[in-house]
Amino acid sequence: MSDRFPRAIELGLAGCQTCGKVSRLVLGRCPRCDSKLFMRKPDSVRRTVAFMLAAAALYVPANVLPMMSMIEMGVVTENTITGGIIYFWQGEAYPIALVILTASIIIPLLKMVALTWLCLAASGKIKPTPGTLSRIYWLTEMMGRWSMVDIFVVGILVALVQLGNYMTVSPGPGALAFAGVVVLTMFAAISFDPRLLWDRFNALQIDSSPSKEIDS
Amino acid sequence: MWNAVWKDWANYPSEWSLIHKMKKTFFRLRRELSPWPRLPGGAHFAACHFCDTLHEAEPLAEGKAALCRCCGEVLYQNRPASLARVTAFSLTALILMVVVNLFPFLVMDGAGIRTTLNLVSGAKALVASGSPLLGIALALFTIVTPLVLASGLLYVCGPLLFGKIAPGATHVAKWLNRMEPWNMIEVFLLGVLVSLLKLDKVADVNFGIGFWAFGVVMLCMAAAVSGIDRDELWDRLEVARK
Ligand SMILES: [Zn+2]
Ligand SMILES: [Zn+2]
Numbered sequence: 208m209s210d211r212f213p214r215a216i217e218l219g220l221a222g223c224q225t226c227g228k229v230s231r232l233v234l235g236r237c238p239r240c241d242s243k244l245f246m247r248k249p250d251s252v253r254r255t256v257a258f259m260l261a262a263a264a265l266y267v268p269a270n271v272l273p274m275m276s277m278i279e280m281g282v283v284t285e286n287t288i289t290g291g292i293i294y295f296w297q298g299e300a301y302p303i304a305l306v307i308l309t310a311s312i313i314i315p316l317l318k319m320v321a322l323t324w325l326c327l328a329a330s331g332k333i334k335p336t337p338g339t340l341s342r343i344y345w346l347t348e349m350m351g352r353w354s355m356v357d358i359f360v361v362g363i364l365v366a367l368v369q370l371g372n373y374m375t376v377s378p379g380p381g382a383l384a385f386a387g388v389v390v391l392t393m394f395a396a397i398s399f400d401p402r403l404l405w406d407r408f409n410a411l412q413i414d415s416s417p418s419k420e421i422d423s
Numbered sequence: 424m425w426n427a428v429w430k431d432w433a434n435y436p437s438e439w440s441l442i443h444k445m446k447k448t449f450f451r452l453r454r455e456l457s458p459w460p461r462l463p464g465g466a467h468f469a470a471c472h473f474c475d476t477l478h479e480a481e482p483l484a485e486g487k488a489a490l491c492r493c494c495g496e497v498l499y500q501n502r503p504a505s506l507a508r509v510t511a512f513s514l515t516a517l518i519l520m521v522v523v524n525l526f527p528f529l530v531m532d533g534a535g536i537r538t539t540l541n542l543v544s545g546a547k548a549l550v551a552s553g554s555p556l557l558g559i560a561l562a563l564f565t566i567v568t569p570l571v572l573a574s575g576l577l578y579v580c581g582p583l584l585f586g587k588i589a590p591g592a593t594h595v596a597k598w599l600n601r602m603e604p605w606n607m608i609e610v611f612l613l614g615v616l617v618s619l620l621k622l623d624k625v626a627d628v629n630f631g632i633g634f635w636a637f638g639v640v641m642l643c644m645a646a647a648v649s650g651i652d653r654d655e656l657w658d659r660l661e662v663a664r665k
Pocket of ligand 2: 471472473474475476491492493494495496
């Protein structure tokens with residue numbers, strides 16, 4: 208026990224989520240910025256799971272429904288996310304195909320897997336290894352926004368390609384679903400509290416520390 | 424040596440009010456470039472936002488960062504000339520945002536028609552074509568958030584540069600942190616690039632002035648947002664309020 212550093216929670220202290228000031232939790236509100244003080248983000252795991260389930264449910268229509276439809280000389284072509292990637296790949300524009308593949312498919316999927324993993328670890332279902340897990344959390348926080356790129360492409364094309372009978376582009380229902388996925392996974396990452404991982408980790412260490420003392 | 428010359432000149436009695444003002448401003452700025460102020464009272468603490476380990480918040484030299492002794496995360500860092508930097512970059516970003524909205528991002532010539540795209544027209548087109556939610560999302564992430572973020576930073580940090588606190592600055596500062604993840608300028612720029620490649624075979628598409636201006640806005644916003652540490656900003660606000 209003695210080799211461990213003191214944690215704020217053990218002394219009844221809470222770091223303010225907004226301004227970082229450390230004050231006693233009994234104060235209720237942060238004396239510096241007047242935000243409500245919490246030991247941990249309220250209902251962190253449950254909120255993260257709820258946002259993620261909603262995102263996962265939207266992920267299916269986002270990939271199946273068309274992101275946009277192109278009307279070229281009266282012929283309607285509907286574009287899905289995968290269709291766009293295949294289009295660039297066949298056109299030998301590999302870097303851009305990879306960018307869209309990463310932003311639209313790999314990042315949202317990885318993010319959902321990572322958040323599930325984090326929630327399982329925070330609720331004690333799997334062994335928490337805070338070192339790697341916090342790296343993963345940091346990544347999910349940073350990468351989520353880049354998925355928005357496909358939505359912006361739809362917006363730009365809709366605004367730009369209005370050439371009357373020759374060619375017009377209009378947004379499809381898949382775009383809205385995909386925007387929902389991105390926003391919901393961002394909320395899921397924001398509501399997760401990484402300190403829960405260390406709470407679990409330390410609880411495990413305290414449990415196993417008596418045997419260590421006998422050994423030494 | 425220049426310091427001595429400047430002091431000599433600055434102490435020279437002069438009735439020119441402009442020079443007096445410049446002198447005052449210069450010394451105020453120099454005071455601001457002085458280190459991160461210490462909060463009154465005894466020891467202050469910082470808790471790691473990753474692992475909750477408690478640290479005594481020691482003052483740092485400029486350009487240095489304090490790392491968590493348990494998990495290695497950055498606790499807080501002392502950015503050099505933080506307030507001056509944030510003020511300058513957010514002001515530049517705001518001015519350039521006007522330019523961005525005046526000039527097109529992309530210019531497309533196809534089927535004998537020239538169409539141009541700027542930020543507002545993109546959002547408007549989405550609303551007009553039956554996706555108001557997407558239009559609002561586009562406007563929120565690429566126009567409203569960067570605009571509010573830049574003007575908020577300017578509003579909080581500008582007066583602090585002169586040791587003053589703007590009315591309601593603490594409320595503004597509270598919102599700055601929450602808005603940060605929703606500023607998606609760089610993602611939008613990537614979207615512009617992808618669209619350009621997508622339209623390459625259909626029409627003749629070229630970058631407009633707006634694109635380059637928005638690129639500079641992106642760099643300025645990144646510099647402004649990362650120009651001051653959250654703890655330093657709040658310490659300065661706390662000191663200025665007293
Ligand atoms: Zn606070
Ligand atoms: Zn830590």
